[in-house]
Amino acid sequence: MFVHNKRLQYTVRVGESNPGLANLMLEQFGGPQGELAAAMRYFTQAVAEDDPGRKDMLFDIATEELSHLEVIGSIIAMLNKGGKGRLAEGVEEEAELYRSINGAGNDSHVTQVLYGGGPALINSGGQLWNAGYIDSIGEPTADLRSNIAAEARAKIVYERLINLTDDPGVKEALGFLMTREIAHQKSFEKALYSIESNFPPGKLQGDPRFTNVYFNMSQGDGDLRGPWNQGDQWQFVSNQSEIAAVDGGSGEASVKLTTAEMAVVEKTAMRLKSDPTANPQTGAELGAQNAQVIGKK
Numbered sequence: 001m002f003v004h005n006k007r008l009q010y011t012v013r014v015g016e017s018n019p020g021l022a023n024l025m026l027e028q029f030g031g032p033q034g035e036l037a038a039a040m041r042y043f044t045q046a047v048a049e050d051d052p053g054r055k056d057m058l059f060d061i062a063t064e065e066l067s068h069l070e071v072i073g074s075i076i077a078m079l080n081k082g083g084k085g086r087l088a089e090g091v092e093e094e095a096e097l098y099r100s101i102n103g104a105g106n107d108s109h110v111t112q113v114l115y116g117g118g119p120a121l122i123n124s125g126g127q128l129w130n131a132g133y134i135d136s137i138g139e140p141t142a143d144l145r146s147n148i149a150a151e152a153r154a155k156i157v158y159e160r161l162i163n164l165t166d167d168p169g170v171k172e173a174l175g176f177l178m179t180r181e182i183a184h185q186k187s188f189e190k191a192l193y194s195i196e197s198n199f200p201p202g203k204l205q206g207d208p209r210f211t212n213v214y215f216n217m218s219q220g221d222g223d224l225r226g227p228w229n230q231g232d233q234w235q236f237v238s239n240q241s242e243i244a245a246v247d248g249g250s251g252e253a254s255v256k257l258t259t260a261e262m263a264v265v266e267k268t269a270m271r272l273k274s275d276p277t278a279n280p281q282t283g284a285e286l287g288a289q290n291a292q293v294i295g296k297k
Contacts, residue, residue, distance in 0.1 A: 002063070009067040010176045012074045013169030017082030019117075021165055024124050025079065028072045028161065028177070031123035033153045035072055035177075037133040039065035041150065045136050045143055054140060054191055061184055068177055073119035075173060080117035142201040144192040148185050155181040215243050 028034045039062050046058035121129040136143050158178035162171055192198055200206060214229040216238040229236055237243060245251030257265065 002066075008071050008074060009064070010071055010173055012071060012078060012173050014075060014078035014081075015167045015169055018079045018165075018167070019082075021167075021170075022076045022079035022117075024164060025072060025076045025161060026120065026122055027124040027157055028154070029069065029076060029119050030121035030129040031127075031157070032133040033150065033157050034123070034129075035065050035069035035154075036121065036129060038150060038154065039063075039069060040131070041134045041136055042147065044134065045147075048138060049140070051140070053194075057187060057191060061187065064180070064184075068180065071173060071177060075170060076119040077117065079170075139201055141192065141195055141198045144188050145201070147188045148192070151181045151185040151188065155185075210246065213237055213246075217243065 030036060042058045042062035042065060046055050046062055049055040049058055123129075135146055137146075155178050158174050158181065162174045162178065165171060165174075205211075212233050213235045214237065216223065216229075216236065219238065225236070
């Protein structure tokens with residue numbers, strides 16, 4: 001059950017109308033790294049979580065993300081407030097009003113015309129929010145790692161938005177939201193490493209023949225060694241003959257077919273067999289010949 005508190009988690013103080021900036025802020029409202037996506041990701045994980053501690057944490061953070069959705073939505077609404085009134089009342093000449101909401105680099109017509117200045121569930125490019133942004137898989141060690149990455153991506157987007165405005169109030173509110181992404185990363189990391197068997201994700205262990213092998217698949221200038229491919233835990237393989245068919249087989253795909261299946265496959269192969277001695281004239285060649293004739297005329 002949710003009970004709404006009419007006060008925002010962080011006070012929004014917008015210094016002036018800026019519909020173009022409002023449109024960019026939509027990235028954190030209805031974008032893939034935005035607050036709604038985060039809230040839905042953690043809420044659905046919480047519903048399915050059996051561990052009481054992780055369940056409580058996920059519900060807490062999911063609910064806070066909804067409060068962040070309200071904060072960023074309020075910023076968008078305030079940035080749009082002046083333009084919304086001008087557009088609704090038609091207080092300017094048509095051409096001037098058009099230029100003001102669709103000027104150089106300003107795509108605010110997306111929110112102004114289509115959504116009346118309110119925060120829409122779209123990203124800054126107008127893409128509708130969709131549930132495909134939620135990448136939960138129902139395995140805590142995998143989902144917590146995904147959550148950590150999601151919070152990191154959201155922090156980076158907030159940093160970029162902060163760099164786009166000189167409005168002190170907007171910067172302050174965005175700074176709060178960015179900081180909370182850091183706090184959530186810490187909670188998710190603590191929850192991940194409180195699971196004793198957290199790597200590899202899932203129950204099955206890897207094949208020991210390949211678990212600690214690093215295949216140098218991209219060879220040439222720029223090859224580098226580091227902790228990701230050298231040290232006691234790594235077997236570094238560069239020899240191409242050792243990379244192909246590492247299982248010791250031929251490296252070719254095969255399947256066992258019944259006699260009836262094989263007969264049909266062979267019949268199809270014979271019917272569709274290419275003639276390597278043929279040199280048929282193609283439509284492309286005819287088109288090239290016609291172009292040459294036209295060119296000579």
